Amino acid sequence: MSLLVVGSVAYDTIETPTERREDVLGGSALHFSYSACFFSPVQLVAVVGEDWRKEHTVRLESRGVDMSGLEVRPGGKTFRWTGRYHENMDDRDTLETQLNVLADFDPKLPEAAQRAQFVFLANGVPQTHLRVIEQLQGADLVVADTMNFYIDTQRDSLLELLKKIDGLMVNDSEAKQLTGETGALAAARKILELGPRFVIVKKGENGAMFVSRHDIFLFPAFPTENLVEPTGAGDTFAGGMMGYLASQGTADSETIKQAIAYGTIVASFQVEGFGAEKLEQITRGDIDERLAKFRHMVNF
Amino acid sequence: MSLLVVGSVAYDTIETPTERREDVLGGSALHFSYSACFFSPVQLVAVVGEDWRKEHTVRLESRGVDMSGLEVRPGGKTFRWTGRYHENMDDRDTLETQLNVLADFDPKLPEAAQRAQFVFLANGVPQTHLRVIEQLQGADLVVADTMNFYIDTQRDSLLELLKKIDGLMVNDSEAKQLTGETGALAAARKILELGPRFVIVKKGENGAMFVSRHDIFLFPAFPTENLVEPTGAGDTFAGGMMGYLASQGTADSETIKQAIAYGTIVASFQVEGFGAEKLEQITRGDIDERLAKFRHMVNF
Numbered sequence: 001m002s003l004l005v006v007g008s009v010a011y012d013t014i015e016t017p018t019e020r021r022e023d024v025l026g027g028s029a030l031h032f033s034y035s036a037c038f039f040s041p042v043q044l045v046a047v048v049g050e051d052w053r054k055e056h057t058v059r060l061e062s063r064g065v066d067m068s069g070l071e072v073r074p075g076g077k078t079f080r081w082t083g084r085y086h087e088n089m090d091d092r093d094t095l096e097t098q099l100n101v102l103a104d105f106d107p108k109l110p111e112a113a114q115r116a117q118f119v120f121l122a123n124g125v126p127q128t129h130l131r132v133i134e135q136l137q138g139a140d141l142v143v144a145d146t147m148n149f150y151i152d153t154q155r156d157s158l159l160e161l162l163k164k165i166d167g168l169m170v171n172d173s174e175a176k177q178l179t180g181e182t183g184a185l186a187a188a189r190k191i192l193e194l195g196p197r198f199v200i201v202k203k204g205e206n207g208a209m210f211v212s213r214h215d216i217f218l219f220p221a222f223p224t225e226n227l228v229e230p231t232g233a234g235d236t237f238a239g240g241m242m243g244y245l246a247s248q249g250t251a252d253s254e255t256i257k258q259a260i261a262y263g264t265i266v267a268s269f270q271v272e273g274f275g276a277e278k279l280e281q282i283t284r285g286d287i288d289e290r291l292a293k294f295r296h297m298v299n300f
Numbered sequence: 301m302s303l304l305v306v307g308s309v310a311y312d313t314i315e316t317p318t319e320r321r322e323d324v325l326g327g328s329a330l331h332f333s334y335s336a337c338f339f340s341p342v343q344l345v346a347v348v349g350e351d352w353r354k355e356h357t358v359r360l361e362s363r364g365v366d367m368s369g370l371e372v373r374p375g376g377k378t379f380r381w382t383g384r385y386h387e388n389m390d391d392r393d394t395l396e397t398q399l400n401v402l403a404d405f406d407p408k409l410p411e412a413a414q415r416a417q418f419v420f421l422a423n424g425v426p427q428t429h430l431r432v433i434e435q436l437q438g439a440d441l442v443v444a445d446t447m448n449f450y451i452d453t454q455r456d457s458l459l460e461l462l463k464k465i466d467g468l469m470v471n472d473s474e475a476k477q478l479t480g481e482t483g484a485l486a487a488a489r490k491i492l493e494l495g496p497r498f499v500i501v502k503k504g505e506n507g508a509m510f511v512s513r514h515d516i517f518l519f520p521a522f523p524t525e526n527l528v529e530p531t532g533a534g535d536t537f538a539g540g541m542m543g544y545l546a547s548q549g550t551a552d553s554e555t556i557k558q559a560i561a562y563g564t565i566v567a568s569f570q571v572e573g574f575g576a577e578k579l580e581q582i583t584r585g586d587i588d589e590r591l592a593k594f595r596h597m598v599n600f
Contacts, residue, residue: 088482182388185523206506207520218597220507220518223485261600297518299599300561 001140002043003246004113005032005239006132007122008102009046009070013082014274016089016229024231024275025056027079028122028145031232034279035239035266036120037064038287040246042239043113045069045132049076049101059280069110076101089227090204109135118246120238121165123147126157133164141251143167145238151178162195166251169238172203184209185216200241200260202234210260215253219260222268222294228278230271236279240266240287265291301440302343303546304413305332305539306432307422308402309346309370313382314574316389316529324531324575325356327379328422328445331532334576335539335566337364338584340546342539343413345369345432347401349376359580369410376401389527390504409435418546420538421465423447426457433464441551443467445538451478462495466551469538472503484509485516500541500560502534510560515553519560522568522594528578530571536579540566540587565591 007029013022029046036042043066050072057067079102082095105128114137121129121144129144136142142165150158151174158178162168168191170178175187188199188211198212203221210217241263245251248259265287272278307329313322329346336342343366350372357367379402382395405428414437421429421444429444436442442465450458451474458478462468468491470478475487488499488511498512503521510517540563541556548555565587572578 183524183527185525203506206503209520209523216523216597217600218520218523220509220520223509223516223518224483225485227483257600295600297516300517300557300595 001040001117001246001249002112002115003036003040003118003120003242004043004045004109004116005029005036005120005122005242006045006107006109006129007032007120007124007235008079008105009044009048009052010079010081011051012080012231012275013096014229014231015082015084015095017085017087019274021274026081026231026275028124028232028235030060031235031270031276032120032122032239032242033060033065034063034276035236035263035270036243036246038266038284039240039243039262041066042243043069043110043116045107045109045113047071047073047076047101047105047107049078050074052078066112069107069113071108073101083231085229089230107132117141117249118242118251119143120242121145122235122238126150126154126161129161130157130164133161141166141245143169143238143242145169145234146174147171148174148177159194162191165196167198167200168196169200169202169234171234172201172206175199175201185211198256202237204230204233208237208260208264210256212253217257217260219264220298222264222290222297224268224271226272228271228273231275233267233270236270237263237267239263261291261294262287265294301340301417301546301549302412302415303336303340303418303420303542304343304345304409304416305329305336305420305422305542306345306407306409306429307332307420307424307535308379308405309344309348309352310379310381311351312380312531312575313396314529314531315382315384315395317385317387319574321574326381326531326575328424328532328535330360331535331570331576332420332422332539332542333360333365334363334579335536335563335570336543336546338566338587339540339543339562341366342543343369343410343416345407345409345413347371347373347376347405347407349378349401350374352378366412369407369413371408373401383531385529389530407432417441417549418542418551419443420542421445422535422538426450426454426461429461430457430464433461441466441545443469443538443542445469445534446474447471448474448477459494462491465496467498467500468496469500469502469534471534472501472506475499475501485511498556502537504530504533508537508560508564510556512553517557517560519564520598522564522590522597524568524571526572528571528573531575533567533570536570537563537567539563561591561594562587565594
């Protein structure tokens with residue numbers, strides 16, 4: 001079934017303790033698409049500036065990503081983020097954020113995108129998410145991501161959004177911040193009361209937890225032995241999950257469980273390279289092979 | 301098969317944000333035994349003072365714990381620990397440690413204990429662990445726990461110990477401290493080079509990881525909705541694991557995997573009460589019921 005992502009596309013500058021790279025392909029919608037396209041065609045809606053290189057559009061199209069919803073704004077400049085990871089690779093400092101064309105991103109969905117059945121609203125302004133939802137025509141599943149900044153500054157819009165989505169994807173600390181709870185499970189249950197039928201709490205290297213009214217699923221992260229840099233891990237996790245769901249055409253609990261396992265695996269590859277470089281090197285076969293290893297590590 | 305634990309027995313004073321309790325049953329060997337006895341008879345070797353209450357010996361004996369190795373030292377006082385948990389229940393401050401009779405604990409194994417096939421050396425002085433190992437007559441499986449204090453101050457003895465045990469159980473941060481590695485998996489692999497055939501890295505509310513030369517198993521923690529206080533969670537985890545292994549009479553990888561699942565479940569009950577009170581209230585049936593729920597949460 002059709003899958004839509006609305007989010008950011010960026011050129012990142014990333015510093016790790018051992019390396020620095022400029023003009024790395026980034027942004028939530030881009031990382032999501034690189035991941036989801038292993039499972040399903042993807043329609044991307046985002047905005048870039050005239051510094052966006054056409055070859056990057058071609059590269060995504062060749063992977064099955066419909067780029068007709070990418071607005072290239074004349075005279076504008078693509079969103080740019082610069083970050084530096086600490087020695088532990090967990091903590092990072094944002095050195096610079098240039099929103100550029102993202103500052104007034106007001107997504108207009110192409111007709112095909114309006115009819116998408118699976119929709120992911122990547123981390124972004126809650127009011128923008130709401131305007132996207134107004135354009136949808138009977139989506140089966142709408143999942144949104146959010147972050148601490150919007151919880152702090154746009155709580156009312158976020159609460160309005162929560163009433164209109166099926167699933168929320170959120171970091172551990174953000175779930176606690178949103179609800180005032182100290183435990184991840186209690187926080188997830190409180191979010192369910194605010195609207196969505198499920199919540200996925202992301203805990204980075206400690207995995208993820210899915211909570212609905214009837215089920216709890218627990219996922220460790222796949223243990224990485226070759227961590228290069230983790231930018232985009234959350235979005236590739238979401239992309240693997242949503243891509244698999246779209247490929248199955250359903251979002252019942254058992255299918256979501258499989259989907260989260262796939263998301264976990266794609267994210268584990270993502271962190272093995274800068275930007276999207278690792279996902280460009282692997283195949284669906286590599287993903288399935290690692291999934292089988294993961295199943296052996298986890299199932300008992 | 302026969303199971304031996306050597307460690308501490310204590311009276312703890314525990315403060316949480318909502319409650320304070322004195323003379324709570326504590327100590328690594330005690331918590332281990334309360335857990336392991338759901339699966340197998342246990343032989344406990346420890347030392348207490350003359351303030352130790354006979355009723356507590358009786359209570360443990362009634363649960364299948366052989367207390368003949370409990371040395372009650374005349375004129376001595378039982379080990380006492382006082383701790384205060386922070387609001388998040390993760391961090392705690394040790395307010396007071398009175399080693400008392402534990403200060404010169406020099407375990408002499410009763411004859412039956414010398415022939416134990418499964419042995420757990422609970423967190424303690426590495427030289428003491430070594431003297432216990434010298435008394436063993438052909439144990440099948442020796443697993444030891446350790447802590448940051450010994451890694452800092454008695455590294456040489458600890459390295460000697462690592463060459464003589466089958467498995468090490470260690471906290472995430474301690475595994476990193478011991479090896480200088482920043483990732484838990486890399487740290488575990490480095491510990492394998494130091495001697496043991498497996499390492500279990502405990503990550504508290506984030507579960508545990510088993511690493512051997514051939515296998516990696518990943519376990520999330522069972523999500524607790526009723527956290528009272530977590531003292532002894534690590535030792536009950538170990539007790540559930542070792543008790544199950546002793547009941548099966550083998551320690552191959554697949555059996556260890558099941559055993560860790562059991563350890564996870566007993567630990568999830570442990571944190572629902574002060575000291576050993578929760579484990580006194582539950583049955584093996586409760587454990588198996590929660591294990592089935594856990595399997596549904598985890599297996600995919």
